[in-house]
Amino acid sequence: MNSFARRCQAVRHDIVDMAESAKRGHIPSALSLVEILVSLYDYHLHFDANQPLDPDRDRLILSKGHGCMALYALLADKGFFPKAWCQAFCAFEGMLGGHPEERVPGVEATTGSLGHGLAIGIGMALAGRMQKRNFHTYIILGDGECTEGSVWESALAASKHKLDNLTVLVDFNGWMSFGPTQEVGNLEPFEHKWNAFGFATQTVDLNKEPEALVSALNVKVPGKPRCFICKTIKGKGIDFMEGNLDWHHKSKLDADEIAAMRQSLKRSEGHA
Amino acid sequence: MRKRALDTVFALAQQDERVVYIGSDVGQGTLQGFQESIPERFFVEAISEAYVIGMAAGMAMTGFVPYVNTIATFLTRRCLDQIAVDLCIGNHPVRLVANGGGLVYAPLGPTHEAIEDIALMRCLPNMTVLVPCDAEEMERAVRASLDWSGPIYIRIARGGESVVSLPERGFFIGKAIEVRQGEKLLIATTGVMLQTALEVQDIMARAGYNLGIVHFHTVKPLDTAWLANQLGPYSHVASLEEHSVIGGLGSALAEWLCENGDHKLKRFGIPDRFADRFGNQAKLLSYFGLDAASIAKELQAWVKPS
Numbered sequence: 367m368n369s370f371a372r373r374c375q376a377v378r379h380d381i382v383d384m385a386e387s388a389k390r391g392h393i394p395s396a397l398s399l400v401e402i403l404v405s406l407y408d409y410h411l412h413f414d415a416n417q418p419l420d421p422d423r424d425r426l427i428l429s430k431g432h433g434c435m436a437l438y439a440l441l442a443d444k445g446f447f448p449k450a451w452c453q454a455f456c457a458f459e460g461m462l463g464g465h466p467e468e469r470v471p472g473v474e475a476t477t478g479s480l481g482h483g484l485a486i487g488i489g490m491a492l493a494g495r496m497q498k499r500n501f502h503t504y505i506i507l508g509d510g511e512c513t514e515g516s517v518w519e520s521a522l523a524a525s526k527h528k529l530d531n532l533t534v535l536v537d538f539n540g541w542m543s544f545g546p547t548q549e550v551g552n553l554e555p556f557e558h559k560w561n562a563f564g565f566a567t568q569t570v571d572l573n574k575e576p577e578a579l580v581s582a583l584n585v586k587v588p589g590k591p592r593c594f595i596c597k598t599i600k601g602k603g604i605d606f607m608e609g610n611l612d613w614h615h616k617s618k619l620d621a622d623e624i625a626a627m628r629q630s631l632k633r634s635e636g637h638a
Numbered sequence: 639m640r641k642r643a644l645d646t647v648f649a650l651a652q653q654d655e656r657v658v659y660i661g662s663d664v665g666q667g668t669l670q671g672f673q674e675s676i677p678e679r680f681f682v683e684a685i686s687e688a689y690v691i692g693m694a695a696g697m698a699m700t701g702f703v704p705y706v707n708t709i710a711t712f713l714t715r716r717c718l719d720q721i722a723v724d725l726c727i728g729n730h731p732v733r734l735v736a737n738g739g740g741l742v743y744a745p746l747g748p749t750h751e752a753i754e755d756i757a758l759m760r761c762l763p764n765m766t767v768l769v770p771c772d773a774e775e776m777e778r779a780v781r782a783s784l785d786w787s788g789p790i791y792i793r794i795a796r797g798g799e800s801v802v803s804l805p806e807r808g809f810f811i812g813k814a815i816e817v818r819q820g821e822k823l824l825i826a827t828t829g830v831m832l833q834t835a836l837e838v839q840d841i842m843a844r845a846g847y848n849l850g851i852v853h854f855h856t857v858k859p860l861d862t863a864w865l866a867n868q869l870g871p872y873s874h875v876a877s878l879e880e881h882s883v884i885g886g887l888g889s890a891l892a893e894w895l896c897e898n899g900d901h902k903l904k905r906f907g908i909p910d911r912f913a914d915r916f917g918n919q920a921k922l923l924s925y926f927g928l929d930a931a932s933i934a935k936e937l938q939a940w941v942k943p944s
Contacts, residue, residue: 421701468699468728475699476727479719485689486724489696489704496658496678497701516720519686523693526684 367635370577373408374400375635378603380439380452382627388456389619391464393627394601394608396435398539399428399506401572402596405579406504406535407440415445418471424501425490427475429483430508430537431465432615437473438462446472481514483507484534488524491532503532510542513551518563524591525564533583534565534593539600543614557595565593572596604630640737640794642773646780647705647735648672651679654784658697662690662708691717694732695724703731703784709743710736710752710793718758725789726764732789734759735780739769739793739829740880741913744922748912752793756828757885759791760858766790766811767858769829772801775855778809786811795830795880796919802833803853814861816868820850822944823937824872828854828887831878834923837930838878838937845934846943860890862898869899874941876904880928883907904940906933 367375377400385391411424428437435455442449447461447470454460461470465478475486487505494501507517524532542550553559560567566587570578574597582594600614601607604627616623644659648669651657659672660681673680679702683690687708694704706713713736714721725732736755743750759767768783768790770776776794783790790811807815817832818839827835832853839849850872854861869875875895877888888905895901908926915925923929927936 475696476723479723481688482692482720482724485692485720486696486699488689489693489698490700491696492681492693493697493700493702516686516688516692519684519689520692523683523686523689 370404374404374576375603375631377404377436377439377443378631379628380443381435382624382631384435384438384452384455385619385627386624387453390456390617391435392432392615393435394613395430395433395508395539397602397604397607398598398600399433399436399537400602401576401598402506402535402537402579403436403440405577405583407444409580410583411504412501413444415472418446421497422499422501425474425487425503427477427483427487427503427505428466429477429505430480430511431477433508433537434462434464434466437466441470441472444472480508480511481516484517484520484524487532488520488527488529491529492527494531501531504535505532506535506537509536509538509540509547509553509556510551512536512553512556521560521563521565528589529591530587530589532591534560534591535579536593536595537598538595539598541600541609541611541614543611545611560593560595564590566590567593567595569595569597572598603634605634606630639770639773639776639797639799641797643735643776643780643792643794644669644707646777650781650784651676654703656701656703657784658702658704660690660694660704660706662687662706662712664707687712687717688720691720691732692724695720695728695730698725698730698732699728703733705733705735707735708737709750710739710755711750714752714755714758714791721759721765721789722762726762729764729788731787733783734789734791736791736793739795741908741919741922742796744913744919745916747916751913753882753908754885755791755793756857756879756881756887757889760885760890764788765858766856767793768811768856769793770855771827771830771832771853772799772803774801774805775803775809778805779855782809782811793829799830800833802836809855812856812859812861814864815853815855816864817851817853818849819871820848821871823847823874823876823941824850824852824869825876825878826852826854826887826891827878828857829880831880831928834928834930834933835878838934841930841934842937845938848944854887857887857890860894862894865894866898869901872901874902874904876906876937878906878933880923881907882910884910904936
């Protein structure tokens with residue numbers, strides 16, 4: 367394992383720890399996000415965890431809010447809040463719920479109802495332009511989320527406004543709750559759609575090349591919003607979860623299941 | 639009233655750099671002066687209301703005070719999830735300036751008639767609901783909205799209504815205006831039904847009634863202090879609104895009176911059904927029994943003169 371892979375693996379362990387504390391969670395949807403979030407938080411986002419409301423910070427909106435465990439793991443790691451908060455995931459007295467809320471330091475927008483994040487991100491990007499600030503706004507969508515009409519309303523507007531200070535990243539893990547995204551939602555030709563809506567679009571395969579996004583994000587396209595379609599695996603790192611819809615959302619995890627997750631993660635470390 | 643509302647938004651924008659106008663495919667020429675003088679804070683977006691609410695939320699999260707303007711039904715019915723999640727949970731200062739509150743668009747049919755907008759907005763935590771009665775009060779309402787901390791729904795009625803509000807009574811969000819003190823029977827109004835209430839009062843006075851009138855330009859937060867302290871002379875309260883009898887001012891008063899008063903309550907509003915006639919606003923109001931003569935007749939059958 368190289369350092370990037372080790373880093374991602376540590377985040378996956380944090381996600382399992384969080385799921386263990388609450389005995390629940392959208393685990394596979396968090397696991398597919400890890401390479402995207404590590405690429406952003408470790409290499410691209412400008413922020414100061416001690417000043418989470420710094421007006422010049424880059425913004426990241428996790429529009430597919432159900433993947434929040436991955437976001438919480440990164441925010442805790444970066445120091446936005448104590449790691450102990452993660453051990454109270456979904457607890458009555460906890461700060462971190464099953465979907466991200468703005469009152470949590472580092473969380474830019476309350477999400478969980480799908481199809482909201484891109485519009486909010488456009489508002490932030492336009493606000494940055496009006497204020498003549500140089501921050502960049504990143505929005506992470508799920509592929510299933512892209513069957514929401516509001517995503518495409520917003521996509522039209524992002525290119526109308528020529529928002530080159532805005533980047534969409536689609537966590538394309540290929541699955542919705544009921545089945546494969548292509549069967550339930552018929553998104554293809556997906557890259558063509560984003561191109562046709564005026565985005566500078568690039569597909570990156572994070573399964574074959576986990577670090578591909580780190581360099582791909584360096585390429586800026588003047589006058590255009592960008593879209594990176596990131597090929598990922600739902601449940602990545604835990605073999606019995608990958609492509610297994612039974613695991614989309616669990617609300618009663620037992621100790622054996624948690625142990626099996628850890629064992630599977632360990633095995634995947636051996637293979638890498 | 640709409641022109642005054644938008645002109646006031648423009649006036650606020652000239653003095654405060656946080657103010658942004660966002661229309662959703664509004665009519666050509668809307669706020670042309672704003673567009674020409676402050677183009678960077680003037681947005682007319684496509685017919686994409688759900689996006690527009692999110693966009694306004696993103697701007698509000700970044701320090702602006704956006705005034706979002708389009709037809710009331712499209713703002714409220716279509717965007718309820720965006721309003722709840724993007725605006726209300728975070729308590730962001732977006733103002734929803736809603737054209738055609740009530741039956742203004744009578745000729746266009748029920749797709750355009752906002753008969754449940756107050757109900758939809760009133761049940762959302764953190765939302766404030768303003769329903770001014772005339773252009774003068776609308777200007778005061780929009781000015782008062784600038785520094786209010788959370789989201790506000792501002793309902794615009796038809797244009798050309800007579801001016802009945804008085805500047806000396808001021809405008810404070812959440813404070814009812816007692817228009818006339820009476821005894822026994824009180825009419826509580828919101829929006830342009832205040833004008834109808836004044837007509838009702840003329841008719842009733844001739845029949846020996848001494849009607850009280852209170853105007854709730856703010857339906858939420860309801861001025862419960864006024865209710866607690868000023869209902870003494872009255873045994874009967876009639877609510878009057880250009881809105882469904884479910885969920886609007888009448889419901890708000892019913893909720894409060896059930897727990898705090900022993901007054902009789904009668905709700906005048908649009909019955910729980912969609913309009914099946916067109917014509918114009920006045921005709922449709924009359925069809926639903928919301929003209930002064932019908933209301934006065936029903937009140938006289940309900941309460942004897944004092």
